[in-house]
Amino acid sequence: SACTLSPEGPPAPGELLALDRQHVWHPYGPMPGREAPLVVESASGVRLRLAEETQGRRELIDGMSSWWSAVHGYNHPVLNEAVREQLARMSHVMFGGLTHEPAVRLAKRLVDITPEGLEHVFLADSGSVSVEVALKMCLQYWRSVGRPEKRRLLTWRGGYHGDTWQPMSVCDPDGGMHDLWSGVLPRQVFADAPPAGFEAEPDEHYVRHLRELIARHADELAAVIVEPVVQGAGGMRFHSPAYVRALREACDEHGVLLVLDEIATGFGRTGALFAAEHAGITPDVLCLGKALTGGYLTMAATLCTARIAEGISQGPVPVLAHGPTFMGNPLAAAVADASVGLLLTQDWAGEVTRIEQGLREGLAETASLPGVREVRVLGAIGVVQLERPVDMAAATRAAVGEGVWLRPFRDMVYAMPPFVTGDEDLARICAAMHAAAARG
Ligand code: PMP
Numbered sequence: 001s002a003c004t005l006s007p008e009g010p011p012a013p014g015e016l017l018a019l020d021r022q023h024v025w026h027p028y029g030p031m032p033g034r035e036a037p038l039v040v041e042s043a044s045g046v047r048l049r050l051a052e053e054t055q056g057r058r059e060l061i062d063g064m065s066s067w068w069s070a071v072h073g074y075n076h077p078v079l080n081e082a083v084r085e086q087l088a089r090m091s092h093v094m095f096g097g098l099t100h101e102p103a104v105r106l107a108k109r110l111v112d113i114t115p116e117g118l119e120h121v122f123l124a125d126s127g128s129v130s131v132e133v134a135l136k137m138c139l140q141y142w143r144s145v146g147r148p149e150k151r152r153l154l155t156w157r158g159g160y161h162g163d164t165w166q167p168m169s170v171c172d173p174d175g176g177m178h179d180l181w182s183g184v185l186p187r188q189v190f191a192d193a194p195p196a197g198f199e200a201e202p203d204e205h206y207v208r209h210l211r212e213l214i215a216r217h218a219d220e221l222a223a224v225i226v227e228p229v230v231q232g233a234g235g236m237r238f239h240s241p242a243y244v245r246a247l248r249e250a251c252d253e254h255g256v257l258l259v260l261d262e263i264a265t266g267f268g269r270t271g272a273l274f275a276a277e278h279a280g281i282t283p284d285v286l287c288l289g290k291a292l293t294g295g296y297l298t299m300a301a302t303l304c305t306a307r308i309a310e311g312i313s314q315g316p317v318p319v320l321a322h323g324p325t326f327m328g329n330p331l332a333a334a335v336a337d338a339s340v341g342l343l344l345t346q347d348w349a350g351e352v353t354r355i356e357q358g359l360r361e362g363l364a365e366t367a368s369l370p371g372v373r374e375v376r377v378l379g380a381i382g383v384v385q386l387e388r389p390v391d392m393a394a395a396t397r398a399a400v401g402e403g404v405w406l407r408p409f410r411d412m413v414y415a416m417p418p419f420v421t422g423d424e425d426l427a428r429i430c431a432a433m434h435a436a437a438a439r440g
Contacts, residue, residue, distance in 0.1 A: 069295030082338035128162030144315020294339030362430025395440020404432030
């Protein structure tokens, strides 16, 4: 091709962009690329350093935590040291027939801090795969105990569980993300989306709707899978923990397993260490990812109860037939253990409450902007809901002009800042959200 990187010296951002556009897929992007992504040179604390000045800015405050993950910020000395130490021992070894301290330590830590009753840990390499593993566990459990007809899944509308095959089948069927595959994906059972509002009084009609649907399909349902309390990529909506509790009760009553996808909500984001705690329940299977490694490396985890593990292990095929090459990766496990340890030794709940208050105060005036339907805040998550689809390019430009990195999408401008974001930076994130909502 005409475009190559010059052999000497650092490439000019323009050169990188030309090659990026020609060769590199981006999330939900076309080929060749249509957007001109910003080239990031380095990142430290809550700041992304750009390779070239953009709208007068060389540094941007990160309002996104790299999609919920970088809770401690970038280039953190404790996390850097954990990676460095592990790197000096080994970066990876296969997990078949071998084990190592980082994986065992992490697994034990996750069992200790997640809701009581979750005892076994599968260390997968991405959130979507951890959901695949969770669903596979549930289906295999029922096969193993002689109920192979229980292989459908129930979820509520408005959800998002990942981009691989089975997770796609439980994403919002009307959300547009996976419309292309409707009719090809396994047909699951969809309840209505939960009524909005974390603190809203639970709607009895809705609870009845959930219970009836589970009762009606119980004979064919392996599991219910939902995101508790916050539906993320499907629309950034919050709902009452009472609905999660109602699912637990209905699942118990009708012999259906409950999977909670806490890939986005886990590790403090909603104000509880895990969103399941708001509901006071233990799921049969729990998916974790994103903030698990503090955003350093790719790793996710699927936890399950003894009942599921025993069911599988006593079945006709007494193994869980899943084993990715990078399962239990020592570097990722070491930094995950350090990241969770760092979180727990800090007043994470205090920091999340501080950010929650900062977002509420900082976005108070945004709610009355023309074109804004509502502002909602829960924990370290702030959402400006517009009345129309956002102009992504214009909204992003408005935020960058304020020195902040945001990624508005659909009809929303939203932020989930790192927990270490200081008050001044948080105020700037709010100002950028305001500007993005006004101009996007
Ligand atoms: N479930 C939820 C709730 C998520 O937010 C995501 C990531 N957006 C996933 C699953 C998929 O995780 P990953 O992108 O790491 O595959």
